Amino acid sequence: MPGRHGQPIVPLHKKMTRKHWIAASAGAVAVITLVTSTAFATVNYFNGSSSSHITAYSINDLVSNSKDVSRSTLRSALRNNAGDSSADTEYIKVVINGTSRMVLGSDFTDVKSVLAAGNITLESDDSVSPSLDTKVKESTVIKITRANSQVETVEQSVAYNTVEIEDSTLAEGTRKVTVKGEDGVVEQTNLVTKNADGVVSTSTLTEYVKKAPVNEEVHVGTKKATASTSSGSSANLGTTVPVSEAQSIAHEMVLARGWSESDFTALVNLWNKESGWRTTAANPSGAYGIPQALPGSKMASAGADWQTSATTQITWGLGYIAGRYGTPTAAWAHSQAYNWY
Numbered sequence: 001m002p003g004r005h006g007q008p009i010v011p012l013h014k015k016m017t018r019k020h021w022i023a024a025s026a027g028a029v030a031v032i033t034l035v036t037s038t039a040f041a042t043v044n045y046f047n048g049s050s051s052s053h054i055t056a057y058s059i060n061d062l063v064s065n066s067k068d069v070s071r072s073t074l075r076s077a078l079r080n081n082a083g084d085s086s087a088d089t090e091y092i093k094v095v096i097n098g099t100s101r102m103v104l105g106s107d108f109t110d111v112k113s114v115l116a117a118g119n120i121t122l123e124s125d126d127s128v129s130p131s132l133d134t135k136v137k138e139s140t141v142i143k144i145t146r147a148n149s150q151v152e153t154v155e156q157s158v159a160y161n162t163v164e165i166e167d168s169t170l171a172e173g174t175r176k177v178t179v180k181g182e183d184g185v186v187e188q189t190n191l192v193t194k195n196a197d198g199v200v201s202t203s204t205l206t207e208y209v210k211k212a213p214v215n216e217e218v219h220v221g222t223k224k225a226t227a228s229t230s231s232g233s234s235a236n237l238g239t240t241v242p243v244s245e246a247q248s249i250a251h252e253m254v255l256a257r258g259w260s261e262s263d264f265t266a267l268v269n270l271w272n273k274e275s276g277w278r279t280t281a282a283n284p285s286g287a288y289g290i291p292q293a294l295p296g297s298k299m300a301s302a303g304a305d306w307q308t309s310a311t312t313q314i315t316w317g318l319g320y321i322a323g324r325y326g327t328p329t330a331a332w333a334h335s336q337a338y339n340w341y
Contacts, residue, residue: 089295091286094118094142097191099151099205102286104295108136115142149193151205158184158276160213161247161268165238170221181216184209186276208283212273215240215265237265237329246277246290246310253318259327266332270341271317279310291317 091104092114103118112132115121122128127145136142160181170176187210191203217238239261242248247268254264274292275281282288288296289306290313296306302319303312318328325331325341335341 090138092136092138092140092142094120094144096120096144096205097146097149097151099189099191099284101206101282101284104286110135111140111142114140120144146191146193148195148200149191152190152192154188154190155210156186156188158186158209158213158272158278159243160184160215161240161243161265161272162216162218163238163240163265164218164220165236166222167219168222170219171223172221174221176219176221177216178219179214179217182214184213184272184276185211186278186281204280204282206284207278207281209273209276209281213276215269215272237262237269240265240268242268244277246279246314249311250314250318253314254328257318257322263328267318267321267328270328270332270335273335274341279308279313289313289317291320293317293320 089104090106090108091102092108094101094103094114101118103114103120105114105117108114108117110132111128111130111134114136115128115132122144123146125147129143130140134140160183162181165178167176186207188204189206191205193200193203242251250267250271251264254267255261271277271290274287275290277290279290281290281292283292286296287294289299290310291299293299293313293316299306299313299316302316303309306312306316321328321331321341325334331341
């Protein structure tokens with residue numbers, strides 16, 4: 001698309017209503033309050049991506065552990081329809097105080113339309129370059145600067161699950177821990193605005209799984225004193241106890257679909273890696289929510305509250321898994337083989 005480039009940074013003077021920006025990619029809710037000279041309507045549009053080389057779901061798998069997602073790998077992910085994405089999806093990079101994210105959408109016209117698609121609003125002292133009415137194309141990089149603000153990173157833990165696996169080589173009633181559980185780590189990047197009195201606001205820009213939790217595996221003996229031993233099925237991943245409300249919701253849904261406890265264990269493994277089971281998980285590349293939908297707005301087909309509802313996100317995610325892979329076990333196997341699903 002034609003456009004005006006190389007324009008100076010433009011201070012904005014008329015203040016818009018504050019809104020929360022749920023960043024993607026993966027999303028996290030970012031409250032990036034910015035202002036426009038003419039009010040424009042923001043839309044709840046979130047986005048996501050992955051590829052066979054890197055995955056929007058597991059940022060720690062990026063080359064050199066970089067948080068930057070290249071245009072080539074993102075386009076490759078869209079061609080692969082990863083996360084239910086589409087090859088027709090457009091994407092524009094937005095850099096806020098040095099932190100980058102991709103905004104995915106369609107029919108972008110100018111800078112204003114990209115900010116609307118990303119649910120990004122401006123505040124009175126912010127600057128944006130190029131100007132709001134500048135035409136955009138995929139090579140456009142939109143830069144937003146907020147004074148008196150800095151980017152800070154914090155880490156939060158993700159609880160591990162305990163998986164029980166029947167073992168016919170152990171005497172009945174015997175329990176043996178074969179893998180010790182370890183909590184995972186979610187890294188959250190925030191834009192913190194301060195004044196002389198302290199912190200004014202904290203806005204989450206990205207939130208993603210830096211280190212997936214390691215499930216604790218406990219072998220439970222089934223061997224009876226008078227019974228002969230038999231080998232268990234290697235396909236059985238065991239029974240996992242839910243450790244959060246979201247996992248409890250998913251457990252009921254998995255069994256209601258006729259899937260097994262082993263399938264639920266596969267699902268726990270999969271979404272522990274992708275999002276840590278966080279409804280606001282937002283990757284810099286754009287993937288959002290517990291299932292890391294691509295873009296996140298696709299989950300609106302399961303409910304209008306897709307931005308924050310675990311039930312809605314899980315409903316959509318299980319439907320996606322069923323349609324593309326058949327079962328969570330198959331989806332987890334694909335993720336292990338290709339690092340995306």
